Amino acid sequence: MLDKIAIISDIHGNLPALEAVLKDIDRRGVSQIICLGDMIGKGPHSKEVLEVCQIRCQRIVKGNWEDFISDPKTEATPFIQFYRNQLGEERLAYIRQLPSVTGFWMSGKYIRLFHANPHSLYDRVYATSPLEKRLALFEVPKLPSTESSSKAADMIGYGDIHEGYLQHLEQGRVLFNVGSVGNSCDSIPMAAYVILEGHLHRREEADFSIQFYRVKYDRMKSISDAMKVEIPDQEAYINEIKTGLYCR
Numbered sequence: 564m565l566d567k568i569a570i571i572s573d574i575h576g577n578l579p580a581l582e583a584v585l586k587d588i589d590r591r592g593v594s595q596i597i598c599l600g601d602m603i604g605k606g607p608h609s610k611e612v613l614e615v616c617q618i619r620c621q622r623i624v625k626g627n628w629e630d631f632i633s634d635p636k637t638e639a640t641p642f643i644q645f646y647r648n649q650l651g652e653e654r655l656a657y658i659r660q661l662p663s664v665t666g667f668w669m670s671g672k673y674i675r676l677f678h679a680n681p682h683s684l685y686d687r688v689y690a691t692s693p694l695e696k697r698l699a700l701f702e703v704p705k706l707p708s709t710e711s712s713s714k715a716a717d718m719i720g721y722g723d724i725h726e727g728y729l730q731h732l733e734q735g736r737v738l739f740n741v742g743s744v745g746n747s748c749d750s751i752p753m754a755a756y757v758i759l760e761g762h763l764h765r766r767e768e769a770d771f772s773i774q775f776y777r778v779k780y781d782r783m784k785s786i787s788d789a790m791k792v793e794i795p796d797q798e799a800y801i802n803e804i805k806t807g808l809y810c811r
């Protein structure tokens with residue numbers, strides 16, 4: 564029996580999308596859920612999404628939204644303050660102490676996971692970024708990590724760009740993006756996540772797979788909740804949920 568690990572990212576306060584993904588995960592024999600950050604912001608349910616992630620995810624790393632919303636150095640504009648008020652000081656303190664990188668062995672590959680980049684939460688890498696930039700993602704992280712490993716990775720998974728993809732790079736290296744649960748921007752307005760399947764903790768070569776899932780969820784509920792709580796940039800958010808395209 565192979566181990567299955569689900570990887571979710573960029574929920575962005577969209578509770579109906581998260582609930583649909585968790586329901587899908589629950590019927591697939593997954594033993595562990597890892598969240599790659601940006602649980603909060605944008606949508607109407609930052610607090611609820613954070614609480615569900617704390618219960619359901621075995622590991623959580625920080626995204627750029629967790630970072631700038633919880634950082635006391637970020638100016639308290641009405642936009643920032645809206646999400647700070649939703650979350651409250653206790654949850655902001657929890658968010659602040661989250662690690663930025665995690666990793667594990669699976670089927671002979673060292674897999675490293677983070678939100679955007681292992682060296683900075685704000686250095687965005689796309690599928691079409693220069694090869695040099697994509698290869699730098701495999702290097703030993705500069706950001707705080709849950710791992711003790713100072714090894715270059717064999718496989719990298721991340722979030723941040725709201726657009727899933729998979730690439731095979733030189734020397735057997737695999738690079739993938741898990742897409743976004745709650746704010747998909749690849750023109751498919753459905754929740755996205757990934758399941759890795761293989762032998763967890765095994766350092767010897769063995770079978771593995773990566774599956775990309777798309778899950779239908781109640782988009783109208785996300786939209787009506789966004790109108791009810793009057794989120795900032797409401798119109799752009801509603802358009803993004805409807806179209807699956809980045810609208811701001």
Ligand SMILES: [Mn+2]
Pocket residue numbers: 573575601626723724725
């Ligand atoms: Mn994001």
